[in-house]
Amino acid sequence: MKRFIPRLDAKEKSFHGLLAVGGLAGIIEGSIRYGFTLHTAFPGMLLTLLGAFLGGFTGFFVKDCFRAWRGLKPYRGVNNDGWMLGGFLGSFVGALFQVAASPDGANLVIGSIAGAFFGAAGGALPDEFITPILGRMAERTPDRS
Template sequence: MKEFIPRPDAKEKSFHGLLAIGGLAGVIEGSVRYGFTLHTAFPGMLLTLLGAFLGGFTGFFLKDCCRTWRGMKPYRGVNNDGWLMGGVLGTLVGTLFQVAVSPDGSNLVIGSIVGAYLGAACGALPDEFVTPILSRMAERASDRP
C-alpha cells in the first residue's frame, strides 16, 4: 500500500505547513474577535500563501537583478524549495512575533503574511543551493538501514 501513496517532498511539506500556519492564525484571530469561528481559516491561508508567493517573486527578482548586474545569466528557479521553506519559517516567526507583541492576540494574519513575505524573499536568494543539499540528505537517509 505504501507504493500507491508517494511520500511528500520538502516543497509539498512546506506548502502544507504554510497553509496550516496561515489557517490556524486566521482561526485564532477570528475567534478572538467574533467567538469561535472556522470560516476565517480560508482567508488566513489564502493571504499567507499570497504573501509567500509575492515574497518569492521579490526574492527571485532581486536575485536576478544582482546576477545580471554582475554579468552572470539570470537564475531561473526550478525546484523552488528555498523560498517555500523560507516562507514556512517566516510565517511561523511572524505569527509568533505578532502573538508576543499584540496585547490581545489580534492581527495574527498580518504577522503571518509579513513573515511569509520576508521569509520567502530571503529563502529565494539561496534557492539554487537548497535543493542539492536536500537531495544529498535524502540519499544519506536511504543508505542507512
C-alpha cells in the first residue's frame, strides 16, 4: 500500500501546514466572534496562502534586484522550497504572536497572513541554498518504505 501513496517532500508538507495554520486561525477567530463555526476556515486558508505567495514574490523580486545590481543573472526559482518553508514557519509564528499580543485572541488570521508574508519573503532570499541542503538531508536518512 505504501507504494501507492507517495511520501511528501518538505515543500508539500509546508504547503499543507500553511493551509492548516490558516484554516485553524480562521476557525478559532470565527468561533470567538460568532460561536463555533467551520465556514471561516476557507477564508483563513486562502488569505494565508495569498500572503505567502505575495511574500515569496516580494522576496524573489528583492533578490533579483540585488542580483541585477551586482551584475549577476536573475535567479529563477525552480523548487521554491525556501519560501514555502518560510511561509509555513512565518504563519505559525505570526498566529502565535497574535495570540500572545491580543488580550482576547482575536485577529489570528491577520497574524498568520503577516507572518506568512514576512516568512516567505525571508525564505525566498536563501532559496537557492535550501533545496541542496534538503537533498543532502534526504540522502542521509534511511528509507522507511
